[in-house]
Amino acid sequence: MAIVLGANQYGKAEVRLVRVRRDGPRHELRDLTVGIALAGDLAEVHRSGDNAHVLPTDSQKNTVYAFAREHGVDQVEEFGLLLARHFVRSVPAISRARVELTEHGWQRLGPHSFQRDGSEIRTATVTVDADGAVDAADPDGATGGTTVESGISGLVLLNSTDSEFRGYLKDRYTTLPETDDRILATAVEARWRHADVGPTDPGRDWAESYAGVRAALVGAFVETYSRSLQQTLYAMGHRVLAERPEIAQLRLALPNRHHLLVDLAPFGLDNPGEVFVATDRPYGLIEGTVTRTPEDGTAAEDGTAAEDGTAA
Amino acid sequence: MAIVLGANQYGKAEVRLVRVRRDGPRHELRDLTVGIALAGDLAEVHRSGDNAHVLPTDSQKNTVYAFAREHGVDQVEEFGLLLARHFVRSVPAISRARVELTEHGWQRLGPHSFQRDGSEIRTATVTVDADGAVDAADPDGATGGTTVESGISGLVLLNSTDSEFRGYLKDRYTTLPETDDRILATAVEARWRHADVGPTDPGRDWAESYAGVRAALVGAFVETYSRSLQQTLYAMGHRVLAERPEIAQLRLALPNRHHLLVDLAPFGLDNPGEVFVATDRPYGLIEGTVTRTPEDGTAAEDGTAAEDGTAA
Amino acid sequence: MAIVLGANQYGKAEVRLVRVRRDGPRHELRDLTVGIALAGDLAEVHRSGDNAHVLPTDSQKNTVYAFAREHGVDQVEEFGLLLARHFVRSVPAISRARVELTEHGWQRLGPHSFQRDGSEIRTATVTVDADGAVDAADPDGATGGTTVESGISGLVLLNSTDSEFRGYLKDRYTTLPETDDRILATAVEARWRHADVGPTDPGRDWAESYAGVRAALVGAFVETYSRSLQQTLYAMGHRVLAERPEIAQLRLALPNRHHLLVDLAPFGLDNPGEVFVATDRPYGLIEGTVTRTPEDGTAAEDGTAAEDGTAA
Amino acid sequence: MAIVLGANQYGKAEVRLVRVRRDGPRHELRDLTVGIALAGDLAEVHRSGDNAHVLPTDSQKNTVYAFAREHGVDQVEEFGLLLARHFVRSVPAISRARVELTEHGWQRLGPHSFQRDGSEIRTATVTVDADGAVDAADPDGATGGTTVESGISGLVLLNSTDSEFRGYLKDRYTTLPETDDRILATAVEARWRHADVGPTDPGRDWAESYAGVRAALVGAFVETYSRSLQQTLYAMGHRVLAERPEIAQLRLALPNRHHLLVDLAPFGLDNPGEVFVATDRPYGLIEGTVTRTPEDGTAAEDGTAAEDGTAA
Structure with a gap:
């Protein structure tokens, strides 16, 4: 009986993102905390410290901010799908990405003024599996199982x-x-x-x-x-x-x-x-x-x- | 140069009180956290452990609940004044009472249903000093300095x-x-x-x-x-x-x-x-x-x- | 396609227990937080509010304190096994009990004096399944699966x-x-x-x-x-x-x-x-x-x- | 009766600093949280938004890190005195600096390995007043009142x-x-x-x-x-x-x-x-x-x- 690595995942937790949309004088605000967990072919990093398959958690964090600029942030489920699909598709070793998002609400007080909404938060957990083949004709098509859980x-x-x-x-x-x-x-x-x-x-x-x-x-x-x-x-x-x-x-x-x-x-x-x-x-x-x-x-x-x- | 007792006070902190007013089917709700601090002639309890001047903090807590029943709870400043005056007037050794109250807000959802209002809280700090003499003709009259601080x-x-x-x-x-x-x-x-x-x-x-x-x-x-x-x-x-x-x-x-x-x-x-x-x-x-x-x-x-x- | 009840459990969480053993002048101290979760034949309470199968969480809490007196508290795994087996054996509707325990450490300062040990805590999670029949000749014998997880x-x-x-x-x-x-x-x-x-x-x-x-x-x-x-x-x-x-x-x-x-x-x-x-x-x-x-x-x-x- | 500015102060709070001393293979570790509060001639920033007298709280934070490198960190009281005196002497508008430090303890596990010591923390609060004149012959001499409070x-x-x-x-x-x-x-x-x-x-x-x-x-x-x-x-x-x-x-x-x-x-x-x-x-x-x-x-x-x- 040997000792083996079992289930494992890694990622960046509690990435704080505030996104302002400035279409004219009336601003929109989104305030999220994002966590990412990636799983896949990660045995070597555990056993030998070979990091060739490891996308740094710092890069994951950067991706959150860059995507917020490139794609905007509207609904947490959408933003989570965008991120999870990106990691599964772009990082060869990764076969599953899970993105957890919590949205902190703000009430509008004025065109660019807001008040935090209590303790209630909206959540989403998006999981994308890359267990199928990528369709060469539609490389952006999701290929594996996808689940979206919303929450409060x-x-x-x-x-x-x-x-x-x-x-x-x-x-x-x-x-x-x-x-x-x-x-x-x-x-x-x-x-x-x-x-x-x-x-x-x-x-x-x-x-x-x-x-x-x-x-x-x-x-x-x-x-x-x-x-x-x-x-x-x-x-x-x-x-x-x-x-x-x-x-x-x-x-x-x-x-x-x-x-x-x-x-x-x-x-x-x-x-x-x-x-x-x-x-x-x-x-x-x-x-x-x-x-x-x-x-x-x-x-x-x-x-x-x-x-x-x-x-x- | 001898060692002496300086400023001191004691009391019960974080007494949690929920008061329901049931005048008919439409209930009212007050949700408070109350803290009490009493000061006065308390040198003996510190030096010899003689508790004769000490009203237990448990009794202070009981007073909060009993007063909530007897007098109701409407505004935190009023409830604080009621409590602070009571301690100064009824406990001979006590010359100053400070009552700190925080009110947790609830929004109405129905006649007897409520939702907690976020993190914003209303506060009051009431301090009553008994540095004057009680007017024998008006024993309920406040005799010392009184300050009320409201807050958020x-x-x-x-x-x-x-x-x-x-x-x-x-x-x-x-x-x-x-x-x-x-x-x-x-x-x-x-x-x-x-x-x-x-x-x-x-x-x-x-x-x-x-x-x-x-x-x-x-x-x-x-x-x-x-x-x-x-x-x-x-x-x-x-x-x-x-x-x-x-x-x-x-x-x-x-x-x-x-x-x-x-x-x-x-x-x-x-x-x-x-x-x-x-x-x-x-x-x-x-x-x-x-x-x-x-x-x-x-x-x-x-x-x-x-x-x-x-x-x- | 109808709507049905899926997996469910209930119990008392965060029961705080401090147990002193007073065999002579040198006391021993155990400081635990205990959580209990019971599962079994609980469909009726969910659907009709019929509580006949429900042992109140208050009774579960009382059991923790009574067992601490009757059996003492030494190792968290043992105390958890004692509690989990009790609920599965004594409550007919319950087929699985899970007990989560965290122990807060104290360093000895004297025969009956102690200092809390930082933030490190020892944990145990005990799960007992009652999926077999009770042996009539040995009613105290465990009948189902038992797992013990320790932790830090x-x-x-x-x-x-x-x-x-x-x-x-x-x-x-x-x-x-x-x-x-x-x-x-x-x-x-x-x-x-x-x-x-x-x-x-x-x-x-x-x-x-x-x-x-x-x-x-x-x-x-x-x-x-x-x-x-x-x-x-x-x-x-x-x-x-x-x-x-x-x-x-x-x-x-x-x-x-x-x-x-x-x-x-x-x-x-x-x-x-x-x-x-x-x-x-x-x-x-x-x-x-x-x-x-x-x-x-x-x-x-x-x-x-x-x-x-x-x-x- | 006009409306006036009363007592005020400002500064950076909760600056987290970890200082490693690497004299040879055996490292030393200091883990501090530092807060700074400065008071003085700050009426204009409040009334007109003129920031000429305001040293940014960001610069205060930078000073903590730079001083940790230049002077090392040994005792919290000393490090606090160093910082408080610096602000009072180098920022003309500032007449009082208060520095609050909390030290998080670590136990040694090896030459460069450590374990956090529970919840107990050591504190120091250093206050330096610049109410006197700087001695031209000894510009580094403290000129005002200085108090040091240590704590736990x-x-x-x-x-x-x-x-x-x-x-x-x-x-x-x-x-x-x-x-x-x-x-x-x-x-x-x-x-x-x-x-x-x-x-x-x-x-x-x-x-x-x-x-x-x-x-x-x-x-x-x-x-x-x-x-x-x-x-x-x-x-x-x-x-x-x-x-x-x-x-x-x-x-x-x-x-x-x-x-x-x-x-x-x-x-x-x-x-x-x-x-x-x-x-x-x-x-x-x-x-x-x-x-x-x-x-x-x-x-x-x-x-x-x-x-x-x-x-x-």
């Missing part, structure tokens, strides 16, 4: 009522009292995969899709009477897939940001759901995927997929 | 043009090229002191004052053609004092969040103010106070106060 | 020489000059899987194993003349597997914390590898797995495994 | 017993039970001012002084039976002043990192001081200054100084 982070939501938690399993270590009225708060972390991303993607409206998914997530959170955060999670994911045919699958990680009702009885006061302590740690963490009936049985593999009565 | 943190602003930096002093270590067009970005940290806060404060509109100061700060940032961040700082402070007679003094700390123009020449590209790298460290830090002509000479003390042509 | 985080290492980076691929966007002497610095993030973890694990010495792996990682970093961080990564992983037969596989993520040589020529000064600016962002990120020749072909799957001349 | 941050200490909290004031909001055995834990934040820092400082041993103060702080924490964290704070400060004649005054800020005993009674278990939950927020914050009997009445000013029986 730091979207903090709270319902001050219409949330209960009852009827759960009690074991020897259960002391939690049941409640029929609690605060439900979470910081939404969502990633959704776009269906049928082909090599050319003509005219996909990424901005409209993002806005639609975001609205579905928020709408379902606000309108669901919650018996558990799991139920709310599923309602959010279900609504996205029901309303957005372009989305194949959505993953959610929802921390349960506990707000504990303060016991004011020692001070002769009641507390009818009015005074809470917001806690940081520990927190519940609810994670789940909502997907479409698999044709290839993928979802069934983990034993948890189950058909849902509501057709998309 | 995490307000990130950016102008993508109308900012230059030229004509500065050059020494042996100066390599920075002059520029007549740069990005100017900062995270506003401001604290302003309210004039004439008396023991009773009848009918001061803290919310309107906050909104007015914030609008003046943002307006001056957006509308000032900037020759330096110092100039922008002074313009922001000047506008607040000019427009808001209730404000006696304003302090600003403005980090200069440098956005560096990327040199794209090695790639055969120009860069006419379009592609920038946003840097974290190091950063310039510009700090200044804008105040009114002092009647007691306070501002002159530091040798930097200078009369301004523009009368308030 | 926040181990920051630096070599001030014996690191070069040359001979790499140059493309249109490459401006980085080659160097034969640079600072190499990284924050080691490592996870290693123990071989042959069985249902009973009699007498495995987790502490000795951890110390041995840590020493191998540090030793390889210090003693390797580095032609790239990839080469250093592989040397670190190879040494661990070569020296520690109990380890089946090791994954490393090594950020390249760039230290840039400052150009002092404008000030008439040279800089022979003496004055550097330590940068935060962007950074290179090098990730790789070192494993043993697979008997089941696992490592070959990703197309990057390659046999190594050095037998373990 | 992030030193986390814990006693698992010998700490009680009893006999405190109880008011209507007090529910905390008295305890005669608790965990006492804190993250020491200390700043101490050196006495009699003159213009030339011949041969002061900053490293020995730092080591001595640190040992006194830790020794007093470990050896004090604590009736309150205030008492421990005073014991720490008193010991520093008693043992270190070169220190004039010491300020401490000690967060009380509460470790709460977990109630295990619901599970049929006792908890004799063994299982604790470590909490983040809220925390007590104890702040105090220990000083020497003032000859100029400074300490008496705040009304809290009180003579101590123990002479230094």
